[in-house]
Amino acid sequence: MFMNTEFQRELQNRISDLKKEGLYNKIKTLESPQGAWLEINGEEVLNFSSNNYLGLANHKEIVKAAQDALNKFGIGPGAVRSIAGTMTLHNELEKKLAEFKKTEAVLTFQSGFNANLAVIPALVGREDTIISDELNHASIIDGTRLSGAEVKVYNHVDMKSLEEVLQSDCKGRKLIVTDGVFSMDGDIAPLADIVELGKKYNALVMVDDAHGEGVLGSHGRGIVDHFNLHGEVDIEVGTFSKAIGTVGGCVAGSKVLKEYLKQQGRPFLFSSAVTPPDIAATIKAVEILQRDDKLVSKLWENGDKFKEKLKEAGFDVGHSETPITPVMIGDAKTAQELSDRLFEEKIFAQSIGYPTVPKGKARIRVMISAVHSSDDLEYAVEKFKKVGKEMDLI
Numbered sequence: 026m027f028m029n030t031e032f033q034r035e036l037q038n039r040i041s042d043l044k045k046e047g048l049y050n051k052i053k054t055l056e057s058p059q060g061a062w063l064e065i066n067g068e069e070v071l072n073f074s075s076n077n078y079l080g081l082a083n084h085k086e087i088v089k090a091a092q093d094a095l096n097k098f099g100i101g102p103g104a105v106r107s108i109a110g111t112m113t114l115h116n117e118l119e120k121k122l123a124e125f126k127k128t129e130a131v132l133t134f135q136s137g138f139n140a141n142l143a144v145i146p147a148l149v150g151r152e153d154t155i156i157s158d159e160l161n162h163a164s165i166i167d168g169t170r171l172s173g174a175e176v177k178v179y180n181h182v183d184m185k186s187l188e189e190v191l192q193s194d195c196k197g198r199k200l201i202v203t204d205g206v207f208s209m210d211g212d213i214a215p216l217a218d219i220v221e222l223g224k225k226y227n228a229l230v231m232v233d234d235a236h237g238e239g240v241l242g243s244h245g246r247g248i249v250d251h252f253n254l255h256g257e258v259d260i261e262v263g264t265f266s267k268a269i270g271t272v273g274g275c276v277a278g279s280k281v282l283k284e285y286l287k288q289q290g291r292p293f294l295f296s297s298a299v300t301p302p303d304i305a306a307t308i309k310a311v312e313i314l315q316r317d318d319k320l321v322s323k324l325w326e327n328g329d330k331f332k333e334k335l336k337e338a339g340f341d342v343g344h345s346e347t348p349i350t351p352v353m354i355g356d357a358k359t360a361q362e363l364s365d366r367l368f369e370e371k372i373f374a375q376s377i378g379y380p381t382v383p384k385g386k387a388r389i390r391v392m393i394s395a396v397h398s399s400d401d402l403e404y405a406v407e408k409f410k411k412v413g414k415e416m417d418l419i
């Protein structure tokens with residue numbers, strides 16, 4: 026017997042409410058690898074829903090690197106690194122990432138989510154204050170909750186609001202934390218200004234660069250490189266699950282930060298390491314980025330073109346500064362209907378509603394990649410126009 030039937034009924038009611046509000050997430054099943062096009066229900070659909078910015082998730086060289094590592098190191102990491110030991114592969118990746126990001130040291134985690142859960146509670150606690158952008162990612166919010174620190178929220182990317190918070194009574198150590206690129210809007214945190222304020226008010230600065238890696242800066246080195254702030258940001262969190270195309274996360278910063286997190290970062294101490302093929306694949310992805318930045322340039326070219334065309338067609342694409350293209354709708358049910366109608370036209374562009382975005386700000390988030398062709402983008406623009414007109418959105 027599962028949970029008691031009364032509680033099961035309550036869960037069913039909660040699910041029904043989500044459906045009524047247009048907030049029930051219908052997850053598609055993919056029958057093909059990630060790429061510009063996907064196979065879903067036996068049909069080819071144009072993929073606008075993944076974070077596979079550079080098309081690396083199914084890149085031949087990366088798949089080969091994973092296969093070689095599988096043959097050499099097997100599949101399992103054995104246990105947590107602090108007990109079972111660290112494979113040479115993990116050390117190699119950390120060294121390579123530190124070089125790539127031009128930082129002293131990097132420690133890898135199982136995911137970006139885990140990296141945030143590790144680093145925030147390890148650095149600040151009940152006696153301290155976290156100062157957080159109001160649109161920060163859920164994993165930052167959960168990390169701040171786990172830390173027990175007092176949390177003060179400033180208005181989204183608003184430096185006046187941030188300074189007001191810094192001037193208020195903040196107990197203990199102050200940690201300013203922000204997403205680098207905000208994943209639902211595509212805007213970029215004004216990191217140089219945040220660093221200035223951090224210095225002025227003696228606060229640590231942490232940036233989560235999940236959507237900046239492989240996208241911003243020279244060769245996709247990320248937001249710190251974009252603003253040329255090497256050595257000035259205390260903590261940089263990253264993920265391999267987006268532009269890098271694999272899975273895993275990391276914290277970049279000083280050598281002593283890395284050493285401390287290896288002793289005190291709970292997801293490092295209590296959750297097993299990423300598997301050898303994933304690590305080898307990530308090493309290869311970083312090598313590909315280091316070698317040339319053609320994919321990064323193509324991503325931007327595609328993103329700029331698509332945003333411009335949708336704007337011309339009359340859609341509200343918000344204020345994105347990156348290839349992320351939100352198509353603002355507002356009402357969650359209408360956003361879901363638009364996504365469903367686009368799917369009938371062979372475009373997979375997922376609608377996003379509360380709690381991923383604030384209530385009343387539902388949207389379709391179009392994720393452009395370097396592997397979309399001009400024809401793909403033209404096709405999509407025509408379909409967006411057709412469906413947009415039919416639904417009276419433009």
Ligand code: PMP
Nearest residue numbers: 136137138162164208235264266
């Ligand atoms: N931080 C941000 C800003 C993100 O967008 C995401 C992914 N949605 C994460 C962290 C989590 O990364 P991962 O998928 O590696 O857990």
